[in-house]
Amino acid sequence: MNSFFKYFSDIFHGVKSLLIGMSVTGRYFFSPGQIVTQQYPENRKNLQMFERFKGEVIMLHDGNNQHRCNGCGICENNCPNGSIEVIPAKITGEDGKSKRVIDKHIYHLGMCTFCGLCVKNCPSNALGFGQEFEHAVFDRSKLTKVLNQPGSSIIKGVE
Amino acid sequence: MTFNIYDFTSFNRWIDEGLNSFMSPTWALITEMAIIGIVFLLFYAVVGLFLVYAERKVCAFMQNRVGPNRVGPYGIFQTIADFIKLLMKELVYIKDSDKLLFNLAPFIVIIASFMALSAVPFAKGLHAIDFDIGILYVIAVSSLGVVGILLAGWSSNNKYSLIGAMRSGAQIVSYELSVGLSLLTIIVLAGTMQFSEIVEMQRNGWFIFKGHIPAIIAFIVFLVASTAETNRGPFDLAEAESELTAGFHTEYSGIKFAFFFLAEYMNMFLVASIAATVFWGGWMPFHVSGWAGFNTIMDYIPPFIWYIGKTAFIIWLMMLFKWTFPRLRIDQLLTLEWKYLLPINLVNILFMAFLVLMHWHF
Amino acid sequence: MKEIINLPVSNIEEEEYHINMGPQHPSTHGVLRLLVSLQGEMVRSLKPHCGYIHRGIEKMCEKDTYPQVIHLTDRIDYLSAHINNHAVCLLVEKALEVDVPERVRYIRTIMDELARIQSHQLWWSSFGMDLGGLTCFFYGLRDREMILDIWEETTGSRFLQSYNCPGGVMQDIHPNFQKKVHAFLKTFKKKIKDYDRILSGNVIFENRSQGVGILSKEDAISYGVTGPSGRGSGWSCDVRKTEPYSMYGKVQFNEVLRYECDTYSRYMVRMQEMHESMNIIEQLIDNIPEGEHSAKMKAVIKLPAGEYFQRVESARGELGLFVVSDGNKTPYRMKFRTPSFSNLSVLDHISRGMKIADLVAIGASLDLVIPDIDR
Numbered sequence: 001m002n003s004f005f006k007y008f009s010d011i012f013h014g015v016k017s018l019l020i021g022m023s024v025t026g027r028y029f030f031s032p033g034q035i036v037t038q039q040y041p042e043n044r045k046n047l048q049m050f051e052r053f054k055g056e057v058i059m060l061h062d063g064n065n066q067h068r069c070n071g072c073g074i075c076e077n078n079c080p081n082g083s084i085e086v087i088p089a090k091i092t093g094e095d096g097k098s099k100r101v102i103d104k105h106i107y108h109l110g111m112c113t114f115c116g117l118c119v120k121n122c123p124s125n126a127l128g129f130g131q132e133f134e135h136a137v138f139d140r141s142k143l144t145k146v147l148n149q150p151g152s153s154i155i156k157g158v159e
Numbered sequence: 160m161t162f163n164i165y166d167f168t169s170f171n172r173w174i175d176e177g178l179n180s181f182m183s184p185t186w187a188l189i190t191e192m193a194i195i196g197i198v199f200l201l202f203y204a205v206v207g208l209f210l211v212y213a214e215r216k217v218c219a220f221m222q223n224r225v226g227p228n229r230v231g232p233y234g235i236f237q238t239i240a241d242f243i244k245l246l247m248k249e250l251v252y253i254k255d256s257d258k259l260l261f262n263l264a265p266f267i268v269i270i271a272s273f274m275a276l277s278a279v280p281f282a283k284g285l286h287a288i289d290f291d292i293g294i295l296y297v298i299a300v301s302s303l304g305v306v307g308i309l310l311a312g313w314s315s316n317n318k319y320s321l322i323g324a325m326r327s328g329a330q331i332v333s334y335e336l337s338v339g340l341s342l343l344t345i346i347v348l349a350g351t352m353q354f355s356e357i358v359e360m361q362r363n364g365w366f367i368f369k370g371h372i373p374a375i376i377a378f379i380v381f382l383v384a385s386t387a388e389t390n391r392g393p394f395d396l397a398e399a400e401s402e403l404t405a406g407f408h409t410e411y412s413g414i415k416f417a418f419f420f421l422a423e424y425m426n427m428f429l430v431a432s433i434a435a436t437v438f439w440g441g442w443m444p445f446h447v448s449g450w451a452g453f454n455t456i457m458d459y460i461p462p463f464i465w466y467i468g469k470t471a472f473i474i475w476l477m478m479l480f481k482w483t484f485p486r487l488r489i490d491q492l493l494t495l496e497w498k499y500l501l502p503i504n505l506v507n508i509l510f511m512a513f514l515v516l517m518h519w520h521f
Numbered sequence: 522m523k524e525i526i527n528l529p530v531s532n533i534e535e536e537e538y539h540i541n542m543g544p545q546h547p548s549t550h551g552v553l554r555l556l557v558s559l560q561g562e563m564v565r566s567l568k569p570h571c572g573y574i575h576r577g578i579e580k581m582c583e584k585d586t587y588p589q590v591i592h593l594t595d596r597i598d599y600l601s602a603h604i605n606n607h608a609v610c611l612l613v614e615k616a617l618e619v620d621v622p623e624r625v626r627y628i629r630t631i632m633d634e635l636a637r638i639q640s641h642q643l644w645w646s647s648f649g650m651d652l653g654g655l656t657c658f659f660y661g662l663r664d665r666e667m668i669l670d671i672w673e674e675t676t677g678s679r680f681l682q683s684y685n686c687p688g689g690v691m692q693d694i695h696p697n698f699q700k701k702v703h704a705f706l707k708t709f710k711k712k713i714k715d716y717d718r719i720l721s722g723n724v725i726f727e728n729r730s731q732g733v734g735i736l737s738k739e740d741a742i743s744y745g746v747t748g749p750s751g752r753g754s755g756w757s758c759d760v761r762k763t764e765p766y767s768m769y770g771k772v773q774f775n776e777v778l779r780y781e782c783d784t785y786s787r788y789m790v791r792m793q794e795m796h797e798s799m800n801i802i803e804q805l806i807d808n809i810p811e812g813e814h815s816a817k818m819k820a821v822i823k824l825p826a827g828e829y830f831q832r833v834e835s836a837r838g839e840l841g842l843f844v845v846s847d848g849n850k851t852p853y854r855m856k857f858r859t860p861s862f863s864n865l866s867v868l869d870h871i872s873r874g875m876k877i878a879d880l881v882a883i884g885a886s887l888d889l890v891i892p893d894i895d896r
């Protein structure tokens with residue numbers, strides 16, 4: 001007799017649990033307000049990345065096209081993947097002494113793992129993270145970037 | 160010509176007489192067959208494509224997504240785009256596969272569902288053939304599809320496909336019983352197997368109300384068993400993408416895959432139509448005996464709308480099943496059939512017969 | 522050809538056949554390859570073949586300085602990236618006898634628990650998907666998004682954060698952090714009820730998981746199955762309890778233990794662990810002390826020559842980190858004892874005699890992350 005009742009209580013509990021499950025999906029079906037999908041290319045205009053978002057490594061330039069990098073190469077040493085190549089140049093300053101400046105700060109985006117060590121360890125805080133995230137290109141060589149903008153120079157007093 | 164959306168009988172007669180007036184009866188018959196064939200093909204394609212779209216949208220809403228929304232407004236042309244893509248895809252040739260059976264299998268599956276569709280009454284006078292053994296015919300023809308699935312699994316020379324096909328064989332053979340018996344319950348009540356008569360008998364109340372408790376049980380059993388018979392989740396063991404990659408159609412590509420895909424949706428449509436016709440009165444409007452005013456208002460809604468509405472609701476239920484439940488295991492699947500559905504069904508038929516004898520139904 | 526001819530005849534008589542599950546198979550969640558011997562639908566035995574995603578992380582670590590190692594540990598078990606980083610940092614701090622500020626301990630513990638929750642959410646999603654309930658997948662990922670947003674705001678990355686560094690954390694927490702964590706806890710407490718309603722209580726799910734893949738406590742110990750999988754067999758192996766690190770010694774939480782030893786109990790352990798993790802976060806989130814976000818460290822970190830070991834409880838079990846240092850700024854040898862590798866080793870044992878469908882469920886209940894196996 002016990003197994004007889006168990007047979008029916010099994011059916012009852014089973015059906016009940018299935019109905020509970022269906023109520024969840026059914027509820028979401030009838031509440032379109034809960035849709036979480038973001039329509040990506042459409043919302044590009046007002047898509048706001050978080051300020052700390054690590055899109056790519058950039059060199060911070062101010063309004064006069066000046067940056068803070070003195071070409072010391074610490075970021076290059078700190079990068080675990082060799083994504084940074086610092087090519088310094090020697091120039092003769094106004095006082096006649098020759099000093100080191102950055103010629104090209106080359107950054108291989110394709111090899112970067114966004115560990116943040118370069119940004120953290122730069123002694124003059126010349127680097128930062130950019131918000132750009134649409135990095136897809138057809139040619140890998142386009143991922144190699146020169147971070148110091150053409151014609152830029154170092155801010156006075158940070159050397 | 161008297162075209163009437165409430166009764167297509169005169170419309171059919173008009174076409175028949177028109178054709179017969181200028182050709183010999185044989186040719187008229189052949190032309191009629193061709194017309195019906197073309198109409199059904201078109202209907203099949205449109206409904207199949209729409210159902211794929213509907214399923215995607217429905218499951219998307221259940222999962223807090225929007226679903227297809229890129230091709231056309233609300234993505235309604237998405238499935239057409241997919242279909243074109245499938246048409247253009249390469250038909251991969253499988254090494255050491257049984258070529259004849261491999262190519263034949265999708266056609267068997269699709270023909271089975273196509274044939275079964277012909278017996279469904281869409282509105283008064285709107286059905287291809289009105290057999291006096293309509294239900295028997297549908298049960299017989301729709302189970303032919305399993306042959307195609309078995310062949311597909313066997314001929315693809317792939318172990319996953321074979322496992323899927325064998326599962327599907329066991330599954331369909333057992334669930335066929337429950338589908339048949341639950342329909343039999345209603346046949347006991349109706350006393351006929353002809354679809355048009357079954358629908359006509361529900362003029363003063365659908366069978367699910369007339370037969371009350373046993374009819375409701377039969378409806379639930381039919382819904383469960385026919386979901387299993389169409390290989391849809393939670394009974395999609397033959398495909399079981401997390402276990403067998405894609406089951407019996409793992410090796411199919413391009414248009415042959417599309418055939419399997421379309422056939423699955425058409426089977427779902429077919430099953431929903433049968434359920435709507437047998438339990439919910441098909442195209443018959445909702446009538447309550449005695450409420451004459453209410454009944455006339457209901458009669459203003461065209462039968463075709465009634466039919467589509469009921470079918471759509473049952474299809475929605477089946478989608479809700481699929482997108483809520485996890486999949487059963489093969490032994491649990493058979494346990495469910497042989498230990499639960501079948502005994503319940505048998506008792507239910509006795510109950511129904513008793514009810515009919517005692518005139519306890521409405 | 523030779524192998525086929527040499528097959529013993531008995532194999533053919535017993536109608537055993539082999540299928541390859543993976544390296545590209547929907548339920549292996551990556552590139553794991555299981556060579557399964559089947560008899561009908563019954564699993565006779567299986568052989569895992571790993572190495573498809575072997576990246577040589579241990580070897581790469583040997584050329585990296587200790588801060589640089591962090592970004593590689595992210596990629597071992599990417600779902601508990603924070604916890605892996607934490608292990609390296611703890612080891613370095615232990616070796617150098619650095620005392621990290623209290624604030625760092627709080628932040629690290631909260632981050633670890635967030636990592637555990639999101640890992641379990643993803644596990645729940647894929648568990649549901651493996652059993653055929655596709656909707657679970659979307660619900661889990663939907664809720665996980667909130668944690669990823671919290672991380673993105675504070676650490677800048679959603680997935681591989683590299684947030685810890687020896688001595689502290691890279692940046693201080695974002696001003697919105699606490700507010701957002703509170704919001705997450707509030708929402709998720711509601712949503713997790715849906716998880717139970719749609720999967721845990723479901724009769725199909727119960728039948729699929731109860732009594733499937735029995736792993737006895739003895740076997741769990743001898744195979745080294747740690748983490749929620751081991752605790753599902755009643756083995757108290759939570760490193761957070763046995764060897765508390767960071768704040769775990771000071772917060773109140775229960776070690777979730779269950780004794781059914783089957784897939785269902787491993788499932789329930791994880792479900793309850795999510796509640797426990799939320800409980801831990803709640804105790805910490807409002808009390809984060811003020812202070813520095815990092816201790817003062819030397820510019821070049823050199824561990825004194827010697828051997829070091831550190832264990833932490835990652836989302837899938839015990840992560841052991843063994844370092845041999847010869848006094849240089851790079852480790853001489855770095856060895857990870859990853860939980861998924863040991864957990865995989867038991868798969869053959871517990872899935873024998875089960876069906877293919879059960880194998881999928883068991884595999885899902887062990888919560889394997891393939892890069893964690895191959896490293």
Ligand code: SF4
Pocket residue numbers: 068069070071072073074075076086102121122123124125126127
């Ligand atoms: S970016 Fe910073 S670390 Fe790198 S070379 Fe310039 S100043 Fe030195």
Ligand code: SF4
Pocket residue numbers: 057078079080081082083084111112113114115116117118119
């Ligand atoms: S973020 Fe890391 S990997 Fe990328 S350039 Fe900087 S140091 Fe190198």
